[in-house]
Amino acid sequence: MNSKESSSNFWKKLIRNRWFKWIVGIILAGFAAVLLFMGSVYFGFWGKIPDAKEITSLKQAIASGVYDHNGKLIGKYFIYDRELVAYDQLPKHLVDALVATEDARFYEHDGVDSRSMLRVLFKSILMGDDSSGGGSTITMQLAKNLFGRPDHGLFSMPVNKYKEAIVAGRLEDIYAKNEILTLYLNTVSFSDNTYGIESAAKKFYNKEVTDLTLDESATLIGTLKANHSYNPRLFRERSQLRRDVVLTQMQKYGYITEAEAQNAMLKNIKLTYRSFQSDEGAAPYFREQIRQELDTLLKQYKKPDGSDYDVYKDGLRIYTTLDLDMQEIAEDAMMAHMTYIQNQYEKAYGNYTPWRKNKKIFQSAMRKLPVYQKLKKEGLSEKEIIAQLEKKHSVHVLEQMKDTVLEISTLDSLQYHLKQLNTGFLALEPNTGAVRAYIGGVNFKHFKYDHISQSKRQVGSTFKPFVYTAALQNGTQPCAYFPIEAVTYKDEEDWTPTNATKNEDDDEHTFYSMKYALSHSVNTIAVKVLKHTGVDKVIDQAHAMGIQSDLPQVSSIALGTAELSLKELASAYASFVNDSRPIKPYYITKIVDKRGKVIMEHTTEKEAPQAFSDDTRQTMIEYMKATVNEGTATRLRYTYGLQNDIAGKTGTTQDNRDAWFVGITPKLVTVTWVGNDNHQIGFNSTRIGQGANAALPMFGRFYKKLNQNATFNDITNAHFEDPSEEVVAALQCEDRYEETFVDRLFGNKSTIKLKGEDTEEAQKKEDEKKKKRKGFFSFLKKKKAQ
Known part of the structure; x- marks a missing residue:
């Protein structure tokens, strides 16, 4: 029997084999299931996938900025702390750090890196090796940033990954690589609930993105892997190690030299942190006053499409009269003085403090507390309410002009509030x-x-x-x-x-x-x-x-x-x-809109x-x-x-x-x-x-x-x-004047006397004195003339 006949008989036997049929059937069924799954995702069974029109007209909530009269940023109003920047504002080393760390083959693929996806499939899923990474390209991560990841239970990962792959392909069809990088850096989440590289630069370094140095860019890009774990404000040493990994990747792919990498690694992370939360940062009372004025002011104006402006989403730039440098000087003066006068105030009262010893004052304040009124409505007696308010728990109080957490009762915290001077x-x-x-x-x-x-x-x-x-x-x-x-x-x-x-x-x-x-x-x-x-x-x-x-x-x-x-x-x-x-x-x-129109x-x-x-x-x-x-x-x-x-x-x-x-x-x-x-x-x-x-x-x-x-x-x-x-x-007169006998007798033209009568009666008496004085001096003049 020749080799051809032998081979033919082998395949005939294999095809007739029951186990082979089962295996092939399972493979075909699996393939069909995958195709069915992909089709269900593609056609929206797991939720609608953004189409080309939606992707072309992307809308993102953009923080509105409040600026002083010199153009310095004072604070923001936002749902997400995000500001947009153009590609030409991004330093080259920032873009290079992103590509080298997050997607080395970014310029080679069309949104999905098949090589990376296969690596993830075999190493992460089949071999359980987490070191292979997530397999998502920058474009796929952008899709996630823009449209989120809905929860589909056990199917969340495959559904969302495939959705992101589809959206990534559409993004690559519509936008150039530079535009994708810009969109990504404008939407990605950094540490401390900060969205977009411009907001991150201002929050952590108090500078615009264009002014970031190599080591600062590497630090911020390093946080993208895990923005809490690598938060440079909370975990500086850990963040610095992650920054060095970014610099090493940049050297590996030829974006910087070994000398540049080493020089950047020698620098310790040094932040100039500025919080833009409403409760923190410079001029919080002023920012709140501006916000309240905007609520009324913006109602007078409409966007080009006829809709109302939203200070939290529309990226407005609000220019104010405030001088940030003067404001900071004023706040420093206030802090120093109020700390001093508060100490004087408390020391002068000693143990006889009205906020503690005066029952009338204290009880009146206690009964105005929302928690007191709530318990009162629930039918508790005053004795029962006080028992509840005496329970200790962690409370934020202002002590020595600093926010302090103490284990005290609600009634204790009321005393802190009552004793505090304000300004x-x-x-x-x-x-x-x-x-x-x-x-x-x-x-x-x-x-x-x-x-x-x-x-x-x-x-x-x-x-x-x-x-x-x-x-x-x-x-x-x-x-x-x-x-x-x-x-x-x-x-x-x-x-x-x-x-x-x-x-x-x-x-x-x-x-x-x-x-x-x-x-x-x-x-x-x-x-x-x-x-x-x-x-x-x-x-x-x-x-x-x-x-x-x-x-x-x-x-x-x-x-x-x-x-x-x-x-x-x-x-x-x-x-x-x-x-x-x-x-x-x-x-x-x-007020200027995000396009620069006043x-x-x-x-x-x-x-x-x-x-x-x-x-x-x-x-x-x-x-x-x-x-x-x-x-x-x-x-x-x-x-x-x-x-x-x-x-x-x-x-x-x-x-x-x-x-x-x-x-x-x-x-x-x-x-x-x-x-x-x-x-x-x-x-x-x-x-x-x-x-x-x-x-x-x-x-x-x-x-x-x-x-x-x-x-x-x-x-x-x-x-x-x-x-x-x-x-x-x-104004040529002495500060003090002693009334003489003559003044008392005839009055002095420059002195004004008001006794306990009403004004009209006093004025009559003053007029009478003036007549007497005038008559006396007329008499003297006549005598002199004679």
């Missing part, structure tokens, strides 16, 4: 209203309440400049003298305003000049100036200067019993260095009318310069060494609940407030709680740092306008 800080350009620094509280994570946009507090003596401005506008001479003595006002329920400190000059024959009385914040005289001017005229003057809140028609507003916002004070005080005109604070300069741009509002004369403005600046040079704010000179042109006013409210300072310089108006959010709790003494101690130092620290930064020379070196000769002449 507001606003700095704006008086000529434009552009807000340059904005601090709404001590810590946005713990205290969402914004003390600039939401709060109104009694303003204390910071209201007095409105009283004195009204007096000057209504004919009171700059060198008018008022008696310092305390007076009981019969027309106001026997009200007797007094001064913060007892003075040896407190008698009816000692008079202070207007300048001295304001600069030393003399309460008794402030009320007399208001009485002399008229409360209605003072209220009208304050409103003309930018105060929008309703003001009570009572004389106590001279001492700041009205509740106003920081913005109102800043607007009104700006008039002293803005040609006597109030200014409206604003935050947003323009959606909205700030327009200057019509100039407000002058609220008072040039002479009054110059006189008031001289009064408030004296506050800094010789009055209640002198520590700006002797403690902080500030030699700038500064005017200002301190303020302290009843029971030391609120401390204020308003600092005026020719190109910047700054308002600071410090107090407790619980109005029942104040400082335990005026020594600690007065504006000069509790609020002014924040401004002092802030301006001292501005002086050290040449960037702000234009602000810090500015000078007030020189007062006119007439104003200078009108």
Whole structure:
């Protein structure tokens, strides 16, 4: 039998063999099952596969950025922290690192690398060797990034892999290799919930992607293998080892030389980390204020397709008035001062703390807690509720101005909250209203309440400049003298305003000049100036200067019993260095869409009318310069060494609940407030709680740092306008005046006496004295003529 016949008989026997038939049948059935499976995936049985049209018009949620007036990124609004960049913005070494590490044959395949897939099939699936990798190309990973991986139970891996292979092929048909790389780097997830290379560069290195160095690019690409395990913020050493693997791969495939690789490996990972979470980073209160304004503002504009803008998805660029460098200086000053004043505050109370010992205050606050109200609705008694609130658990509290986790009860954490002082800080350009620094509280994570946009507090003596401005506008001479003595006002329920400190000059024959009385914040005289001017005229003057809140028609507003916002004070005080005109604070300069089209741009509002004369403005600046040079704010000179042109006013409210300072310089108006959010709790003494101690130092620290930064020379070196000769002449008077016998008998033209009568009656008596004085001097002139 020849070999051909032998071979033919072998195949005939094999075909007739029952086992062979089974094996062939199983193979054919398996092949058919695979084809059926592939068909079910392809035709959408496991979910629709994106078609060419969807892939061509890819839409991704893009973070909107908030920028300062110099174009520096302050923060973002996002669902996914993603910003888009173009291919020409990507450094070559970044692209090379990606290809060398994730897909060495990227430029050779058409979306699916068959060689890699076979390697995965045999090594990973059949031999259980995880070292072979996932077999996904960059294009397949892009498909996953764009369209996700639905859960199909046991079939999830094969279904999703095949879907990604199909989509990858379609991506390669539509997009060039460079476009695929760009799409990938714009959508891939990096550490700390960051999407896209631009966002990662800004978060971890505080720079744009174009400025990344070789070792920085290798570090970020290294995190793609496992973005938590190789997070350079959390696991620096592990991340550095992974970076070196990336550099080794780059050398292996000829993208860098051995010397370049070794040089990069010698560098330790050095991050400049910036979080863009809403609770963290620079100016969180300001960013939240911008977000709220955008909610209303963007409703006025539509996208080209007629739909509404979405600040979380549409990649808007919001340019603001804030100066990030100034903001960071302000935040540093706030942190340093509030840490100090909080310690002073707690130490002064000692063991007799109102947030712990005062049951009325504590129980009132406890019953306002949402958890208390929830348990109350569930029918628990107060005793049962307290038992629940006394259970200890991990709680985030603010301690020494730092977020601290303690094992304490809800009631313990309430005490931490009650004892915490809070603050507001606003700095704006008086000529434009552009807000340059904005601090709404001590810590946005713990205290969402914004003390600039939401709060109104009694303003204390910071209201007095409105009283004195009204007096000057209504004919009171700059060198008018008022008696310092305390007076009981019969027309106001026997009200007797007094001064913060007892003075040896407190008698009816000692008079202070207007300048001295304001600069030393003399309460008794402030009320007399208001009485002399008229409360209605003072209220009208304050409103003309930018105060929008309703003001009570009572004389106590001279001492700041009205509740106003920081913005109102800043607007009104700006008039002293803005040609006597109030200014409206604003935050947003323009909004640009992701294509660069300007959606909205700030327009200057019509100039407000002058609220008072040039002479009054110059006189008031001289009064408030004296506050800094010789009055209640002198520590700006002797403690902080500030030699700038500064005017200002301190303020302290009843029971030391609120401390204020308003600092005026020719190109910047700054308002600071410090107090407790619980109005029942104040400082335990005026020594600690007065504006000069509790609020002014924040401004002092802030301006001292501005002086050290040449960037702000234009602000810090500015000078007030020189007062006119007439104003200078009108201010030539002594601070203090002792009434003589002749003055008592006939009155002095420059002294104004107001006893406890109402204003109209007091004015009549003053007019009578003027007539007597005029008649006496006429008599002397006649005698001399004779």
